[in-house]
Amino acid sequence: MEDTVPPAAAQAIITASNLLNDEQQCHKAAAHFTQAFRLAPQLATAFAEEFAEAADALATHRSQNKGSEEAWRAVVGAYLTCINACPANALLLTRLGVAAHARGKLVEARAAFVKAATLDDAVAAEAARRCGAALIENWHWRMLADTARNEFFAGAVARAVAAGATTVLDVGSGTGLLAMAAARAGAARVDAVERCPAMARVCSEVLRLNRSDVTLHCAESTRYGTDIRYDVVVAEVVDAALFGEGCLATLADVSKRLAHDTTKIIPRRAALYAVAVQSPELRSRYAAGAARAREPYTVCDLDATPHTKLATLDLGELDLVSVALQGRRETVLGEAEAVVMQGGRLEGFAVYFELRDGDARLTTAPALYAGNTPRAVSWTQALFHVDAAPVVKAGDVLRLRASVAPDGGIDVLRLAYGINDAPSQATAAVSDDAPSADDVERANDGVYAAAHARAVQKAVAETNAPVCECGLFAGSTPTPGQVVVSHAPVEASGLLRPAAFDLPLARAVRVVPRAATCVGRLVASPSLRRAYFCDEALGFDVKPLNAFASPIARDVDPRAFSDLTYLTATGMVRRVDFVTGADPAAVPEACSLDVATTGVADALLYWWRLGYDAESLSTRPDLDGGGPLSHWRCAACVLRPGLSVSDGDTVRIACAVRFGCLEVLSAEVLSSE
Known part of the structure; x- marks a missing residue:
């Protein structure tokens, strides 16, 4: 190479390398690499990794002491300068993607990763897939898999069409499922509005696949302009606490601009309920000594969480449109009293709601308290922590007031409680400086x-x-x-x-801990699989959504899946050594799990054993030989399609750790026969 590389290029490489080893001067290395590549283009491949490190340093230097958006523009500018000098360097594009992803710029991250992948970078291809999955949140799959939810909304629309409605608007349409249901019910005109461009692309493909004549509009519903006043407006934009997804603002807008006097707006009627609970497990997510979590409420699943019910309070039925038209001010929704049936420490109120359309009902109550009412499984309950956690006795009177109030750009549910004749007080204060629930x-x-x-x-x-x-x-x-x-x-x-x-x-x-060993079990759980991949809903083909699916499941609580069956014993899946770094962990390795129960494996459920010098600590001791519940949840790799296994089989799994996630690359059954 000495005969073909100009001396000036060689000197520029030496200078750049020396600068790269100097923490104070490393940001200057990129310019010297660029000069060397201009004089000797063949050096760009030999020093691709060093140039990527120099680009990182330049981006960090340029973004210092700047506001978030200004800093981001500086980072992009630094990387683009380097990419223009060396357009075939996949590492540069990958690192730009990583920087974008770290700042929540998922569209930009995916674009950089996709471009890097065209240069035959396998890591970038995987990153692009991950970003694609992040563009569409996982709850879309859970909603599609929620048969009771789908049937409630489709039934409400069908009854309106049967009663003479001809025009239907579906706000926040997602895959277009409810819009297609309206068209199938016989509506003459159906418009679907979806603001997320990625989701709108999925919706367009789903509509095409199902040969639906629904008209799709990619826009914010508040910016959707039309002269039509619809007979039916569907706006399923509620969360576990009912109002968190901008429900009231959406309903107020559509009732003023897009509805006439007799328009049926779905949902319109909802009843609120609260269960007063004692639960040390739920309390541990909010209070640690004097510290309190910053979240005023979190979601919980009472079916999967040990708790004691102290009382149930019925806060009454709401007309959501009437509440929405009150404007952005605090509005009292309802008040209730209940006698405490069992004494204990009042640690929280688990709130759920019931949507109503004529005689039809849909509840988000836990199965424990739902009775025969159809139950939505895509929502759980909203847990409002009670800061003081007072002791209550059987026979005490518990009072509760619910209100909705503006909080920044959204509306939030608030609760205030009182015991006997004591003054009412808020359930918990909110502080942005407080630690997270985790x-x-x-x-x-x-x-x-x-x-x-x-x-x-x-x-x-x-x-x-x-x-x-x-x-x-x-x-x-x-x-x-x-x-x-x-x-x-x-x-x-x-x-x-x-x-x-x-x-x-x-x-x-x-390094403490030096390593962690992944252990896990294959499980059968159709409901877990459907929460991450969904092919059909209401008889419609919704497979295009799976192009954005991720098989990586986090925050998995096995107690929350009533259909979960363990098919194998616990086995070692993968050891990760933090001293050797990410590259060895990304190399595929195989493990074997012995099947004890015949079934279809839907996922690999896994957790970790932290490797300390003198001991090993399991993140899930309750699943690892018995022990108290820890603060960690499980993770899972969802298998698609499922893997049929029989008692006595051995399953060989190849896996790797990339971007902090365990990935199952392949799974095969070694038959016992």
Whole structure:
């Protein structure tokens, strides 16, 4: 190469390499690499990785001390400068995609990854798929799989059409399912409005596949302009607490602009209920000593969570359109009293609702309390924590007032309670500076905290090095010199934390924990699979949505799936060593699981054993030989299609860890016969 590389190019490479090793000057390296590649283009391939590192440094330097959008423009500018100098460098495009993804710029991230993938970069191709999945949130699949929900809304539309309605508008149409149901019921004209471009593309393909004459509009419903006043407007834009998805603003707009005096708006009638509960498990997600989580409410599944019901309060029926037309001010929705049937500590109110259309009902109550009412499974309950957690006795009178109030750009449900003659008070205060519910739950996990502390203390005693906290224990701490690296490698969701592969290893004399071993079991659970892949709903083909599906399931609580059956014993799936970094973990490896129960494997359910020098700590001791519930949930790799297995078979699974996620690359049955 010395004969073909001009001396000036060689000197530019030497200068760039030296600058890259200087933390204060590394941002200057990109310019020298660019000069070298201009003089000797063949060097671009040989130094592709170093140039990508230089681009990272340049982007970081240019974005310092700038506001978020200005910083993002600086990052893009830095990468594009380098990409223009070396357009065939897939690493540059991949790192631009990573930077975009970290800032929530999913469209831009996917574009960069797709471009990198055209350069034959397998990692970028996988990243593009992940970004595509992130563009459409997972609850779309859960809604499609919710038969009771689909039938309630389709039935309400069909009854209106049978009564003479001819024009239907579906707001927030998603896949177009309810719009197609309206057309099938006989509506003469059906318009579907969907604001998300990615979702609108899916909807267009679903409509084409089902040969539906629904007219699709990709727009915000508030900006959708038409002279039509529709006979029916469907606006299924509710969350577990009813109002969190902009329900009231949407209903107010459509009732003023797009409806006439006799328009049927769906949903319109809803009843609110609250169950007063005692549940140490739910309390552990909110309170840790004096600390409180910042979320005023979280979602919970009472069917999957041990709790004691203290009382049930019926807050009455609402006319959602009337509430919406009150304008953006606090509006009282209802008040209720109930006698405490069983004493205990009042730790929260689990709120659910019931939608009503004529005699038809749809409830979000847990199965425990739903009775014979059709129950939606795509929503759970909204848990409003009670800060004071007072003790109540059987016979006490519990009062509750529900209101809806503007909070920034959305409307939120608020609760205030009182006991006997005591004044009412809000259930919990809200503070943006407070820790997250996951952080609080982690702080309450005493077994984990003690095990980690013992390992760190032992490492410090043996190495005489200071501790460098990386991640969630005390925030990342800048500690010079050789250090003991302390980190939290597993998210509460059950996935590996990407930062676990970005530790200061060059200065580490010990990493705590050094490794984590993934263990898991194959499970049969059609409901778990349908929550991530859905082919059909209401008789319509909705498979185009699966192009955006991800098989990676997080926050999986096995207790929440009544149809879950374990098909194999627990087995080791994959060991990840944080000292060697992300690249070895991304190399596929095979494991074997022995089948004990015949069935169809829908997913690999997994958790982790954290490898400390003197002990191993399971993130799910309740599933790993027995023990108390930890703050971690499970994760899962959903298999599509499912894998038929028989008692005595062995299943061989090839997997890898990429972007913090375990991926099943292949699964085959080695028959016992």
